[in-house]
Amino acid sequence: MKQAAYDLTTELVHHSYQPPADFVSLLPPVHKASTVVFPNVAAMRERRWLDKSSYTYGLHGTPTTYQLEERLCTLEGGKQCLLVPSGLAAIASVSLSLLKAGDEVLIPDNAYGPNKSLTEAELVQWGITHAYYDPMNVADLAARITKRTRLVWIEAPGSVSMEFPDLPALVALCRERGVISALDNTWGAGLAFKPFDLDGDGSHRLGVDVSVHALTKYPSGGGDVLMGSVMTVNQALHMRLKLTHMRLGFGVSGNDSETVLRSLPSIALRYRAHDQGARELARWLQQQPAVAQVLHPALPESPGHAHWAKLCGAANGGQGAAAGLFSVVIDPRHSQAQVDVLCDSLRLFKLGYSWGGPVSLVVPYEIETMRARPVPQLQPGTVVRFNIGLEAVEDLRADLAQALAKAFG
Ligand SMILES: *Cc1c(COP(=O)(O)O)cnc(C)c1O
Numbered sequence: 137m138k139q140a141a142y143d144l145t146t147e148l149v150h151h152s153y154q155p156p157a158d159f160v161s162l163l164p165p166v167h168k169a170s171t172v173v174f175p176n177v178a179a180m181r182e183r184r185w186l187d188k189s190s191y192t193y194g195l196h197g198t199p200t201t202y203q204l205e206e207r208l209c210t211l212e213g214g215k216q217c218l219l220v221p222s223g224l225a226a227i228a229s230v231s232l233s234l235l236k237a238g239d240e241v242l243i244p245d246n247a248y249g250p251n252k253s254l255t256e257a258e259l260v261q262w263g264i265t266h267a268y269y270d271p272m273n274v275a276d277l278a279a280r281i282t283k284r285t286r287l288v289w290i291e292a293p294g295s296v297s298m299e300f301p302d303l304p305a306l307v308a309l310c311r312e313r314g315v316i317s318a319l320d321n322t323w324g325a326g327l328a329f330k331p332f333d334l335d336g337d338g339s340h341r342l343g344v345d346v347s348v349h350a351l352t353k354y355p356s357g358g359g360d361v362l363m364g365s366v367m368t369v370n371q372a373l374h375m376r377l378k379l380t381h382m383r384l385g386f387g388v389s390g391n392d393s394e395t396v397l398r399s400l401p402s403i404a405l406r407y408r409a410h411d412q413g414a415r416e417l418a419r420w421l422q423q424q425p426a427v428a429q430v431l432h433p434a435l436p437e438s439p440g441h442a443h444w445a446k447l448c449g450a451a452n453g454g455q456g457a458a459a460g461l462f463s464v465v466i467d468p469r470h471s472q473a474q475v476d477v478l479c480d481s482l483r484l485f486k487l488g489y490s491w492g493g494p495v496s497l498v499v500p501y502e503i504e505t506m507r508a509r510p511v512p513q514l515q516p517g518t519v520v521r522f523n524i525g526l527e528a529v530e531d532l533r534a535d536l537a538q539a540l541a542k543a544f545g
Pocket residue numbers: 221222223224225248295320322323350351352353362363364490491
């Protein structure tokens with residue numbers, strides 16, 4: 137045994153034992169750091185934070201976060217990626233980075249609710265104005281773009297009401313008018329379509345400028361991690377976003393990154409399983425008398441189905457790709473109280489926000505309170521959204537059947 141040169145407490149901090157090098161296992165190691173150590177002062181002075189050629193501080197990247205960023209680039213077909221503590225933080229960092237006082241941001245009226253709250257309550261304090269456009273009407277977006285418009289948010293499909301827009305047309309319009317397009321790509325997850333290659337032919341002629349992804353959903357897949365990403369293909373745009381990201385102090389933990397790295401290899405299999413279960417149950421719900429409308433972009437009766445078919449229809453050997461998420465409109469002859477009984481009576485479906493994990497979830501929504509304008513493509517009634525987990529479809533169908541019977545007789 138080595139003679140101890142220091143006090144025991146010092147020895148336990150600066151221990152001399154080094155494990156043998158060349159340990160190889162199957163998963164990337166978890167590196168956890170605030171402080172990153174430099175070999176000498178010269179290296180410290182020359183620290184490079186602009187790219188992934190070295191390390192400067194835990195907040196700005198470790199081998200674990202770099203690997204996650206690169207694998208996410210592969211998933212979505214991007215070139216640069218920034219990790220943030222949540223999907224909402226990804227949205228916030230894009231808006232805060234690209235907008236300044238006097239600018240205007242355009243948001244689809246069916247956007248993820250917290251993006252609207254951020255814009256209405258926070259961005260407004262920075263002198264940034266906003267307007268809501270109808271995502272199902274490209275001409276409406278065209279009419280709302282002004283000289284002050286700097287950023288257009290897009291969702292495909294919209295949150296809760298699930299209308300699928302003509303995404304390539306919306307992006308082409310932004311290109312034409314010189315406005316940055318930012319897609320919330322959480323639903324597509326890099327699997328239903330390629331956000332930076334909307335023609336799908338590898339040409340990259342048409343693509344969004346920024347893709348944000350709530351990794352909380354399918355990349356995590358467990359309902360146990362919150363994380364987001366901001367992806368680009370243009371280095372100059374990436375650097376603008378990266379500087380804001382650094383100045384705001386956004387970063388993610390090594391343990392959370394490891395959880396997502398461990399889930400990524402199964403994301404395509406899980407996505408397909410969620411998709412299959414959701415489509416079966418959505419079709420079954422279409423036949424139930426209490427249900428006035430099913431909102432699922434892969435169903436021909438759903439708003440924007442033709443746009444979905446064009447963009448996502450070729451995947452899965454022609455079956456198309458869609459997430460495990462859909463909503464139903466309960467016929468207005470049934471009261472809100474009855475809809476509450478439906479949700480409370482479900483046993484396998486849990487009441488809770490978020491989606492993308494193994495447990496099926498249900499949330500009732502009051503859609504009128506969420507929209508700036510009426511939504512003609514939706515039937516009147518109460519909207520209920522389902523996230524289909526990985527339980528057996530037969531069990532979920534039986535659960536829905538007993539809850540429907542209890543609520544509507
Ligand atoms: C969940 C979600 C987000 C936000 O993700 P968090 O990690 O929960 O902040 C953003 N956009 C969409 C479409 C989502 O479903």
